[in-house]
Amino acid sequence: METPLTQNIGPGKAPPNLAQYQANGGYEGLRNALNVSPEAAMDVVKESNLSGRGGAGFPTGLKWSFVPSGENSPTPKYLVANGDEMEPGTFKDRLLVEGDPHQLIEGMIISAYAIGASVGFIFLRCEYVLAAERCEKAIAECLENNLLGKDILGSGFDFELYVHGSAGRYICGEETALINSLEGRRANPRAKPPFPQVSGLWGKPTVVNNVETLCNVPHILRNGAEWYQNLGIGADSGTKLYGASGRVKTPGTWELPLGVPVRDLIEKHGGGMQDGYKMKGFLPGGGSTDFLTGEHLDLPMNYESIGKAGSRMGTGQLIIMDDQVCPVGMVLNLIQFFAQESCGWCTPCRDGLPQIQHLLEKLERGEGSWEELETLAEFPRFLGPGNTFCALAPGAVEPLQSALKYFKDDFDNHIKQKCCPYG
Amino acid sequence: MTQVISSDRVGPGGILSPQEIEEINADLSHYEDNQAVCIDALKIVQKHRGWVSDECVEAIADYLKISAAAVEGVATFYNLIYREPVGKKVIRVCDSVSCWVMGYETVRDRLKSELGIEYGETTADGEFTLLPGPCMGACDHAPVVMVDNDLHEDVDESKVKAIVEHYKP
Numbered sequence: 001m002e003t004p005l006t007q008n009i010g011p012g013k014a015p016p017n018l019a020q021y022q023a024n025g026g027y028e029g030l031r032n033a034l035n036v037s038p039e040a041a042m043d044v045v046k047e048s049n050l051s052g053r054g055g056a057g058f059p060t061g062l063k064w065s066f067v068p069s070g071e072n073s074p075t076p077k078y079l080v081a082n083g084d085e086m087e088p089g090t091f092k093d094r095l096l097v098e099g100d101p102h103q104l105i106e107g108m109i110i111s112a113y114a115i116g117a118s119v120g121f122i123f124l125r126c127e128y129v130l131a132a133e134r135c136e137k138a139i140a141e142c143l144e145n146n147l148l149g150k151d152i153l154g155s156g157f158d159f160e161l162y163v164h165g166s167a168g169r170y171i172c173g174e175e176t177a178l179i180n181s182l183e184g185r186r187a188n189p190r191a192k193p194p195f196p197q198v199s200g201l202w203g204k205p206t207v208v209n210n211v212e213t214l215c216n217v218p219h220i221l222r223n224g225a226e227w228y229q230n231l232g233i234g235a236d237s238g239t240k241l242y243g244a245s246g247r248v249k250t251p252g253t254w255e256l257p258l259g260v261p262v263r264d265l266i267e268k269h270g271g272g273m274q275d276g277y278k279m280k281g282f283l284p285g286g287g288s289t290d291f292l293t294g295e296h297l298d299l300p301m302n303y304e305s306i307g308k309a310g311s312r313m314g315t316g317q318l319i320i321m322d323d324q325v326c327p328v329g330m331v332l333n334l335i336q337f338f339a340q341e342s343c344g345w346c347t348p349c350r351d352g353l354p355q356i357q358h359l360l361e362k363l364e365r366g367e368g369s370w371e372e373l374e375t376l377a378e379f380p381r382f383l384g385p386g387n388t389f390c391a392l393a394p395g396a397v398e399p400l401q402s403a404l405k406y407f408k409d410d411f412d413n414h415i416k417q418k419c420c421p422y423g
Numbered sequence: 424m425t426q427v428i429s430s431d432r433v434g435p436g437g438i439l440s441p442q443e444i445e446e447i448n449a450d451l452s453h454y455e456d457n458q459a460v461c462i463d464a465l466k467i468v469q470k471h472r473g474w475v476s477d478e479c480v481e482a483i484a485d486y487l488k489i490s491a492a493a494v495e496g497v498a499t500f501y502n503l504i505y506r507e508p509v510g511k512k513v514i515r516v517c518d519s520v521s522c523w524v525m526g527y528e529t530v531r532d533r534l535k536s537e538l539g540i541e542y543g544e545t546t547a548d549g550e551f552t553l554l555p556g557p558c559m560g561a562c563d564h565a566p567v568v569m570v571d572n573d574l575h576e577d578v579d580e581s582k583v584k585a586i587v588e589h590y591k592p
């Protein structure tokens with residue numbers, strides 16, 4: 001089984017320096033890209049079927065193709081690597097940036113070449129200090145070796161790259177909010193359209209891609225689109241950094257073919273549940289995805305199947321709920337996070353999330369009523385897609401709406417027993 | 424907090440130190456306009472002073488030639504810009520979902536009793552401030568605690584005392 005994204009990454013292993021990275025095939029993808037036209041490089045990515053790893057699974061080549069090209073198109077164009085990674089339960093981009101910064105940088109240079117960007121930013125959450133240091137170091141090596149800056153490898157292509165550390169706010173991960181944050185403003189999302197590919201940073205064409213998405217690009221340009229397609233299972237292309245946290249025996253992140261069964265993640269790679277614990281449900285791709293349960297274990301872990309089952313693959317990092325934690329408490333914990341991180345721009349999100357939090361707190365204390373439970377069940381619709389300015393609020397209510405579907409008894413028991421049955 | 428205002432520092436940026444100004448200038452070179460440097464400038468000042476006072480907000484606004492209201496709006500938006508004094512070390516306890524599932528509350532309670540403070544408070548000797556923090560991206564090693572930029576993984580009650588001792592002067 002090939003694991004291109006983590007080939008240089010291992011426990012206790014220092015990130016490769018430029019020479020080590022190149023000895024393992026590094027920057028070959030970039031050389032291949034620079035030997036062909038930007039359009040041809042973009043076509044390879046389109047053919048590979050690479051889909052965005054930031055949560056939505058949008059085809060990367062297609063996203064890039066919306067950037068205006070040609071002599072009269074606006075300049076400069078920008079490329080941003082989204083390493084905000086504040087989705088609760090997600091810890092994959094940290095591994096990639098800390099473990100192999102050159103892979104991200106190579107991916108960015110190739111992507112910038114394809115879309116005609118001349119300036120790039122690596123946007124990292126504030127806590128990822130080590131990742132930022134390692135990126136700075138790798139960027140310095142690239143500048144010394146003509147891999148960044150003017151006339152990269154004699155190709156005539158110029159690209160500058162900078163690291164930007166966030167100041168902490170989940171909403172910064174949303175791509176238009178991220179753009180406001182990079183401009184030094186409050187990170188409120190922007191209305192779409194115009195999409196960032198047309199008008200983003202300082203009004204110029206901008207592509208925001210997830211760190212993991214960009215890390216795939218060097219391998220695609222090095223080994224070809226067909227090789228990449230064959231890495232995935234069935235119709236899926238490539239590998240994915242899956243992970244699991246919670247009471248499994250060996251929580252972690254693993255690079256596996258896209259489309260492995262959910263069961264493999266929990267039982268094989270996660271080592272099964274810790275002794276004395278049973279799995280009750282799981283969030284498949286971060287804190288803003290709907291719960292699934294034991295009946296979904298044989299589904300392929302890909303965007304389509306998990307979507308059809310009523311959830312989202314999101315970041316592909318499972319959060320396991322065991323039988324000894326209270327589902328109401330778990331949903332409350334998530335809602336608290338989203339209520340705190342709401343940017344406050346629109347009313348349903350700004351006012352709705354604290355109201356949900358209040359009702360869940362009452363329920364958890366054993367002071368809830370049947371009417372309040374009904375009210376609670378109506379909120380996911382009020383905060384659902386189309387009713388708010390960005391996807392934070394619809395995501396925030398996904399755990400609640402699915403918990404009410406699968407674990408309704410637990411909600412009821414809080415009212416019947418006038419206390420939390422889990423103590 | 425003592426801020427020495429010497430005459431050679433009074434100019435654009437007022438009380439900002441030459442070091443702070445140098446670091447802000449380095450950032451100005453790769454952004455399109457001054458507003459873009461606002462967050463970095465706040466972080467630079469905080470790195471040197473521990474927190475961002477009203478005077479510093481004004482000094483940054485003055486130096487970047489943007490309004491103080493714009494700087495203040497940004498400063499209050501982001502979680503990790505402190506507008507009140509904090510201890511020499513800030514201890515942040517992850518309170519998000521994976522740490523919750525793994526029972527982080529015992530770690531939180533132990534930290535509170537070890538330090539003798541609640542969330543949002545600073546120890547009397549000014550050494551430590553205790554805050555809750557959102558998911559720190561190390562969920563396979565939950566529960567986690569950060570002390571400034573150091574990440575402590577797989578923390579349980581029994582490890583709390585040693586962690587605190589380690590950072591005591």
Ligand SMILES: Cc1cc2nc3c(=O)[nH]c(=O)nc-3n(C[C@H](O)[C@H](O)[C@H](O)COP(=O)(O)O)c2cc1C
Binds near residue numbers: 054060082085176210
């Ligand atoms: C509230 C919110 C938070 C988000 N946080 C992140 C994040 O931390 N990292 C990320 O890559 N995408 C995040 N996204 C998705 C981005 O808006 C964007 O779709 C993504 O970076 C695109 O990258 P991709 O096309 O490579 O998947 C977030 C979206 C929302 C609505």
Ligand code: SF4
Binds near residue numbers: 171189344347388
């Ligand atoms: S949904 Fe929430 S986070 Fe998104 S714009 Fe509205 S208030 Fe802000």
